Amino acid sequence: DDNPETDDPKVIDEVSFVPNESPRDGHGHGTLMAGILSGTGAASSTGFYSGDETKNATIREYTQIGVAPASKLLNVKVISNDGSGDASWIVSGIEWAVEHGADVISMSIGAYPERPGDVIMDAVKAAVEAGVVVVVAAGNDGPGSFSISTPALSPYVITVGAVYETENITFFSSRGPAPFYVLAKPDLVAPGAAVISTSREFNEEKGVYYEEVWGTSAATPHVAGVAALLRQAFPNASAYEIKAALMLGAKDLGVDYCIQGAGLVDALGAYNVLSTRSKPIAFAPPKIDSMSWPTVALYPGDFKVINITVVGGENLTDATWRIEGSIKDIASFTSAEKLCLHKVYTVREKEISDTTPHLFIYGDNYDSGDMLELGNYTGLGTVAIQIVIPEDAEPNHYSGYLRLYSGGKVVASLPIKIDVRRPKAKVIFDDVSQFPEDRETLWGGSFMGWGVELWWRDVAQAGYDVDSLMQVMNKTGLDPWAILLSGNYQVIYLHDTDLRMGISGALPKILDSNLSIVALYDGGFEYSLISSEVYTEWSEIALIGVAENFNKEHPISRGVKCVPALGGLGLAVHEDAEIVATAISYDDPSGSAVFIATYEAEGGGRFIAIGDSNIFDCARTPDFTWYYLWKNYEVEVASID
Structure with missing residues (x-):
């Protein structure tokens, strides 16, 4: 009971599957989540806990009410007092909740998906099939794609990402698609930044009852609470129908589905x-x-593969999928057993998959036509499609629908629109991963897993066709340097690790053939024109700065106001290179370094060097620098252009 004046049983049953621990919350995470979902808000408070501090604030009674304050709770402890857990505990907890009549299971937990499928995913599937709505946190590993945790990557659960109070997606909220399955995830987003909820550390003497919490964990009980309200209002609605209603009723925030899902949860919209x-x-x-x-x-030779989920609706016995319209000319169902391949690494004698795809699988060999038998449909189904633009395609517009049929009638339709343009130029992106030294990949992020896909979209919209070096190698069977020197590309996007391991002597040849190079540095690569150099005064603490003092006359700088920068590296400029921008360190404003520089070869090729491989990530994720400074250096930034 969270009301100091009463003794009403909010928790109607409880159990612990953690060996040698009682159901009591010894960590605090569960109490916070319970308050967001079910708190009455009856307690007033003189402040709230924020990390190790107590913030003074007058919190009046009944102002911090949970989403479903009249709901009752089953307290199922599956995480230990120190915050650790075991898959067997979680599975047992899910099964116990189902057996004890849970209407909704809220899971503000998750783990790195080491491989496709696991026992927890099996358990949540069984729970949904038994009629229980299961809501799971997407994870806090954003903003790179393919960062959804398990069991949130299951199509059966409602996967929840986080937004700020401004309704912008938080930088940390995990993005889709779901690893291994290329499923569109998350399903929804909800408030997950600076949420105030009930604290297990409440202090009656000081009158402090609340605590601040961040993360998709905090977003999850918001959605679970709405699901509980819907179950109360519509007791005959299935778990699939509840999920469909939440998705259809959500507020569209105008960003990609794999960032926001269907949008911001909206209780009235779902109702x-x-x-x-x-x-x-x-x-x-x-x-x-x-x-x-x-x-x-968008351009000739481009492709797209994705697993599409349909949820809700009537139970069907003779369902079929069909692709209709002009989109049939370039789209088909795919027979590929896997839509993508993932590298598997041995880490401490344990095999773990890289969640970012190593290679996407598509092509004529997997074309299964435009009609596919689904058969029985009982509330949820998935289907994989591929879209492949021919290499010789002319500018065009393809449109149509993926439709679910039953008895000759259309049950549901998904619109598909693909434009084909002629590019201004072609860019080859070196996404050939050389783990553990190199994690640059076009599909899921850069060195730290952040932001490449956003850069890719911006470049494509500006008229430039970006190809994956890995995909081209797989398609042609050619050596990487043969592809780079093939004459098919005007710009090469490289990272320093790849340059070190490649044939650096080829760079002058590339530049003299009127081919330009953009190189992002992590250090260690030496080149006679521009080289990276570790400054000893920044070796202990990363350079955290803002690229400033742009050479406004240079084309690279045109229109650029400010670029957030992370990293401990600067550039040493040699010979005829031009300085484009310098950067300062926040912890030592007196220090500065060249951060962006360029050189034009006699053959017309331009070499552009950026001092850290995360430079574009931060530029595309404006709130990241603010959070990084706040978290690590307690420095607050008022705004970032």
């Missing part, structure tokens, strides 16, 4: 869906276009 539609049915994603994740399909 209205169930009030006006007998058997709501929803798609994830709700549409497909040239720029939707996981790949850009």
Whole structure:
């Protein structure tokens, strides 16, 4: 009971599957989540806990009410007092909740998905099939794609990302698609930044009852609470219909589905869906276009593969999928057993998969036509499609639908629109991973897993066709340097690790053939024109700065105001190179370094060097620098251009 004046049982049953620990929350995470979902807000407070501090604030009674304050809780302890857990404990907890009549299971937990499928995913599937709505945190490993945790990557659960109070997606909220399956995830987003909730560390003497919490963990009980309200209002609605209504009723925030899902959870919107539609049915994603994740399909030779989920609706016995419209000319169902391949590494004698795809699988060999038998449909189904733009395609517009049929009638439709353009130029992106030294990949992020896909979309929209070096190698069987020197590309996007391990002597030849290079540095690469250099005064603490003092006359700088910068590296400029921008360190404003420089060879090729490989990531994720400074250096930044 969270009301100091009463002794009403909020928790109606409890159990602990953690050996030698009682059901009591010895960590605090569960209490915070319970308050967001079910708190009465009856307690007033003189402040709230924030990390190790107590913030003074007058919190009046009944202002911090949970989403479903009249709901009752089953306290199922599956995480130990020190915050660790075991898959067997979690599975047992899910099964116990189902057996004891749970209407909704809220899981603000998750783990790195080491391989496709696991026992927890099996357990949540069984729970949903038994009629229970299961809501799971997406994870806090954003903003790179393919960062959804397990069991959140299951199509059966409602996967929840986080937003700030401004309704912008938090930088940390994990993005889709789901690793291994290329499923559109998350499903929804909800408040997950600076949420105030009930604290297990409450102090009656000081009158402090609340605590601040961040993360997709905090977003999850918001959605679980709405699901509980819907179950109360519509007791005959299935778990699939509840999920479909939440998705259809959500507020679209205008960003890609693999960032926001269907949008911001909206209790009234979901209620209205169930009030006006007998058997709501929803798609994830709700549409497909040239720029939707996981790949850009805008230029000749581009492709897109994705697993589409349909949820809700009537139970069907003779269902079929069909692709209709002009989109049939370039789209088909795919017979590929896997839509992508993942590298598996041995870490401390344990095999772990890289969640970022190593290679996407598509092509004529997997073309299964435009009609596919689904057979029995009982509330949830998935289907994989591929879109492949021919190498010789002319500018065109393809449109149509993926449709679910039953008895000759259309049950649900998903619109697909693909534009084909002629590029201004072609860019080859070196995404050939050389783990553990190198994690640059076009699909899931850069050295630290952040932001490449956002850069890719921007470049594509500006008129430049970006190809994956890995995909081209797989398609042609050619050596990487043969591809770079093939004459098919005007710009090469490289990272320093790849340059070190490649044939650096080829660089002058590339530049003299009127081919330009953009190189992002992590250190260690030496080149006679521009080289990276570790400054000893920044070797202990990373350079955290803002690229400033732009050479405004240079084309690279045109229109650029400010670029956030992370890293401990500067550039040493040699011979005829031009300085484009310098950077300062926040912890030592007196220190500065060249951060962006360029050189033009006699053959017309331009070499552009950027001092750290995360430079574009931060530029595309404006709030990251603010959070990084706040978290690590307690420095607050008022704004970032």
